[in-house]
Amino acid sequence: MLSSESLQKIDREIAKYPADQKQSAVMAALAIAQDEKSWLARETIEFVARYLGMPPIAAYEVASFYNMYDLEPVGEYKLTVCTNLPCALSGGVHAADYLKEKLGIGFNETTPDGRFTLKEGECLGACGDAPVLLVNNKRMCSFMLPAQIDALLAECK
């Protein structure tokens, strides 16, 4: 269900917690599973739960509670733009509008070619770098003016 590489990564996470507290690794395990599968299907969540010896519903509760897990398929590049107040005061909303226009989609939509999904993010914790966006949960991009957004989109082939 998951590659041996992913399982090794999960094992490293499990080792961070006391032996009888494997459930503590569920957030990391779900993130690793999502990295491999691109989104979390019910079967994937169930597999992670069984691997950690916890009830599937408990893993599903976690997957559905935290914003960065995707319980539906997303495009190859998920772009999350922060539009919260500090970012909005420095162009966050404009960055989101520019992306909507360039990609021809709204928030929570995916381009027809499956390349991009656009999400509205809550505070990414980088308000001084506004406008900021996050690529696939991992790569933070700062000071995203139109030229920088163009360059990013061209890079995401």
Add this chain to the structure above:
Amino acid sequence: MALLGSISPLLTTGWSQGDAGWRLRDYEARGGYTQLKRILSGNMSPDDLIAEIKKSLLRGRGGAGFPTGLKWSFMPRSFPGDKYVVCNSDEGEPGTFKDRDLLRFDPHAVIEGMIIAGYAMGASRGYNYIHGEIFSIYERFEEALDEARAAGYLGASVCGSAFAFELFAHHGYGAYICGEETGLLESLEGKKGQPRFKPPFPASYGLYGKPTTINNTETFAAIPFILGMGGDAFLALGKPNNGGTKLFSVSGHVNRPGNYEVPLGTPFATLLEMAGGMRGGRKLKAVIPGGSSAPVLPADVMMETTMDYDSIAKAGSMLGSGAVIVMDESTCMVKALERLSYFYFEESCGQCTPCREGTGWLYRVVHRIEHGKGRAEDLDLLNRVTDNIMGRTICALGDAASLPVRSFIKHFKSEFEYHIEHGKCLVDPAAQSAGSGFFRAEGSL
């Protein structure tokens, strides 16, 4: 990153090297880990250590401002089982971005602070819970932990002493509520991050039901510096009851948004000047001085205030996490509140009915005012909803959602009334668009 006056930077000492100064050898070259070695070589008992922190009047840098030394003294050090030290780096309060830079430029200061905390409280294991959206910072922290382990600062025998301490990083995945300390503990246990009812407090029933102390990243980072200079000297940097320097994250309508370290008690006007002053030379209208949960203050009140816990409380707000959100005259306060209310609605964990339902009410009513569909009774309604939320929930998120609503209406009532009466903004839309600029003011990057 600059510090005004004759005082040298403390927390930001290592920042001048940018991304080239975070490694163990760099931190050691700046005098890092000497406090840990001094303590473990037998020069300081845990009791003396806690007394020194109490003297410094270091107050929690995450938002609540609780005295750190006192918090540490609540831990039952002689309790025989496991005890934990947890660092709250789940920095998701809109406007706050200081812990990210601390972990980015000086992760070992946080690690040293946590090891010392473990020694002071008799804990042998720690976790640093890192905000989900800053993955590269989490990766760097993991590397820094490997360095500390290899150098013998972590492990079964810290610096060759009888003290054992292990430390791990835990990566969050996007939930503001996990910044609340018991929500964070639930999350560390692999559950939804829904806050716990208190008491019992974490010092008696924390992670896995064991005694636990949770402090903010900046709080831990300050520990080695306090022990280096002495508690009295740290206190003297700030003002009575407000010891030391503090990082302020300045965002919004300023020329140079960023983190600035200043002694507590520094005038707001000085901080604003350090951040390059108002963008485009426009006039200051309002400031949220302590992160999105703190009440907003009008410009004239802010310009008379100094940046410390007591002065900002006296002015009617909170120092909070030190996130200073600056808004100029082109800002529509209804729109600003609408965005904040959406945030709390989105981030309420859903556990307590007053917050789950109330944040929805707040957002929908502010939304309809902003969109020209406000009703005459809406301002009273908003205040009534906040009455029904505040003090009726397990954690402070409900209050955090209510305080902006109350303060925006209190200080900028005429804008709300104009919106309701005329169905549009009191602030000219053209001025608004020019004010926040398309992205940023020309040449300010």
